Amino acid sequence: MALPPDYTAVAIVQLGEAIMPFKGTDGKFHVVYDLLLTNASVAPATLERIDVVDEASRATVIQSFSGRQLVDPDCGYGDCNRLRTLPSSPAPDAKIAAQESRALLVHLSFDSLADAPKMVLHHAYLRAAANPGTMEPSDVDYLVTPVNISAGSARVISPPVRGTNWVAQNGCCDVGFPHIPSLSPLSGKLSNSQRLAIDWMRTNDDGEFVSGDKTKNESYLSYGQEIHAVADGTISSTLDTLEANTPGVLPASDPELRKRITVETVDGNHVVQDLGGGVWAMYAHLQKGSLLVKPGDQVKAGQVIAKLGNTGNSNAAHLHFQLMNDPSLIGADAVPYVLDSFSYAGFVNPELMLAADDYITGKFFADHLATVQPRTDELPMSGNIINFAG
CATH class of the missing domain: 2.70.70.10 (Glucose Permease (Domain IIA))
Known part of the structure; x- marks a missing residue:
């Protein structure tokens, strides 16, 4: 699968192995997995949003994670605090210091199995180094990290x-x-x-x-x-x-x-x-x-x-x-x-x-x-x- 060549100051990789949808008691089909985000530059980075998109139709956003979904100190339970320090505590903010890492807990849900794509990509929007020599962050975005979410049946x-x-x-x-x-x-x-x-x-x-x-x-x-x-x-x-x-x-x-x-x-x-x-x-x-x-x-x-x-x-x-x-x-x-x-x-x-x-x-x-x-x-x-x- 061809992805645009980019300098990606924040490397994003999947943690874990084969995943697939399962039906919950809410009637929806769920997919859960984790991502590791590593700021491999000398400039600080701030995660503003990650869109999970259909690999076959990259303009189709399946789920977007931003705001309180990433960080919310006042939220005790729910769809919040998905950005984690390591090994896993709620991140205090959306910043990723130079040469540090964060984890992102991903949860997707679909009304039917037919709605779930075979493969997803991740469109990350950040303030981060735009090139290897940059010391100051700027607005950047890149499409990365293919994940197969149809590896079998639950x-x-x-x-x-x-x-x-x-x-x-x-x-x-x-x-x-x-x-x-x-x-x-x-x-x-x-x-x-x-x-x-x-x-x-x-x-x-x-x-x-x-x-x-x-x-x-x-x-x-x-x-x-x-x-x-x-x-x-x-x-x-x-x-x-x-x-x-x-x-x-x-x-x-x-x-x-x-x-x-x-x-x-x-x-x-x-x-x-x-x-x-x-x-x-x-x-x-x-x-x-x-x-x-x-x-x-x-x-x-x-x-x-x-x-x-x-x-x-x-x-x-x-x-x-x-x-x-x-x-x-x-x-x-x-x-x-x-x-x-x-x-x-x-x-x-x-x-x-x-x-x-x-x-x-x-x-x-x-x-x-x-x-x-x-x-x-x-x-x-x-x-x-x-x-x-x-």
């Missing part, structure tokens, strides 16, 4: 949990909660295995995550729930040695507990399963002594493999689930997926979650539907309330 899997009143915490696609912005420098590259991860937490019928003594794991509705294999496959690795955390304390936020976190233990007791085709599933934060599988075991979809716990970097019982393109978290990238069957039962307002205490006490079902909606082959979006068969 993997269809069965759900990892069963029963009613499950909330898809920290899911796709807005910024403000963990996972979407979780870039990590591992194995010599920036990767994000958690880009499409969900933290599954269960409530009672009143929408409470915890009932009773909030300092005890057993008071959380999620704790001890059975975890099910999402597809046929082979167990690649397990960890089953970590004790349960005390609820209400996130180890990464505690100076002493933080020292004990390693790449191997950050996800707590866990199971990694090979689903075939270069895709692995990870089930994390499991209860010690509950694992029913070991490396090399062949498992079937729906088979119980462990119980949900509160281990690793976790402040309350939940199942962290994701698909990835490597059996090790060290450098793995997220793989898009959808769940084969469930019922949509409403959503939890993100403002309620942001205002919740560290124990996640309270009632969160203000937006629960009176009649649930059967869904197939969709990915629950962040905050969705989901019922599963069984």
